[in-house]
Amino acid sequence: MTLPEPGPPQKKTLKRAKLLTRPTKPGSSLDRMTLLAHQLKAPLSVISALAQSLARRGHRMPSDDVRERAKKIWLASRRLDELIGTIMNFTRANAGGIVLHRTLFDIKAVLHRISREHEQLSGFRRCKLDIDVLPDRLSGDAVLIEQALGIVLANALRYSPEDRHVVVTGSVCEKAIAVTIADEGIGIPASDLPFISQPFFRAANTKHVPGTGLGLSLARHIVSLHSGKLLIESEEGRGTVVRIKLPREPD
Known part of the structure; x- marks a missing residue:
């Protein structure tokens, strides 16, 4: 069976589909910013969700559940601090801004x-x-x-x-x-x-x-x-x- 040639609307759709599926250049600025934003958002989402549950229902939760949520918030905040520290020091390193303080x-x-x-x-x-x-x-x-x-x-x-x-x-x-x-x-x-x-x-x-x-x-x-x-x-x-x-x- 012979398929008809795509008309103008179909051509626009095909062109848009190709643009959406075309791989982005590895290491592009957009890729890097998207990656960093995603990595920072993940622990923030954990902290936000757990803190919200504690604020709303903490007074009714068993103490073990409260401690478990508090521990997860602490771990997520540590992960976030680790990510921010890595990003900041990487930026400083690229700018030649890391100075050793020897002891x-x-x-x-x-x-x-x-x-x-x-x-x-x-x-x-x-x-x-x-x-x-x-x-x-x-x-x-x-x-x-x-x-x-x-x-x-x-x-x-x-x-x-x-x-x-x-x-x-x-x-x-x-x-x-x-x-x-x-x-x-x-x-x-x-x-x-x-x-x-x-x-x-x-x-x-x-x-x-x-x-x-x-x-x-x-x-x-x-x-x-x-x-x-x-x-x-x-x-x-x-x-x-x-x-x-x-x-x-x-x-």
């Missing part, structure tokens, strides 16, 4: 603290720490190093099954220390691995998990500011190993 700090204490915090944010999964060999004092910007380590640890927990551990290991040599964070999660496809630290890039197998694609880019930049290295090894379906190497003393 001597206890990197083991930092790792213990972020492990506890991120276990809670990810649903109380367990981290295994083997970091006793790390020095008690390390020279660097403690706030920025904590953010970089937190980004990597959060990714490991976020992309791992709930019944698997994330292992954090410390090692030392004469002039440097290393923190290795290994998971048994979904891994990174080999074709995506070369691009995984680029801003806004997300691996093809992570679309089901919320994220901005900014974290690893920011973490690598922070480590680079300390004259260190962030190295990634991964196999899809087997897990990911991220190793952060930092000099013990500034260059």
Whole structure:
């Protein structure tokens, strides 16, 4: 059967359909703004819905239900704070506005603290720490190093099954220390691995998990500011190993 040629109204409809289905250029400004808006809106929606339920029915709820909703509000607010911090520091990094404030700090204490915090944010999964060999004092910007380590640890927990551990290991040599964070999660496809630290890039197998694609880019930049290295090894379906190497003393 021969179909008739589309007339003017049909041509307009077909043209509009093509425009709607045409893929947008990866990494376009519109894509990036849409992604960031969506990621910020998700925890805000959780906070709004739970706070509204407490305001309306909190006085009639069992105390356990009130505590559970309060805990979810806290977790969502922490996620929102984490997202805003990442976006702000990424913007500062792009503008060359990150300045190191070096101090001597206890990197083991930092790792213990972020492990506890991120276990809670990810649903109380367990981290295994083997970091006793790390020095008690390390020279660097403690706030920025904590953010970089937190980004990597959060990714490991976020992309791992709930019944698997994330292992954090410390090692030392004469002039440097290393923190290795290994998971048994979904891994990174080999074709995506070369691009995984680029801003806004997300691996093809992570679309089901919320994220901005900014974290690893920011973490690598922070480590680079300390004259260190962030190295990634991964196999899809087997897990990911991220190793952060930092000099013990500034260059």
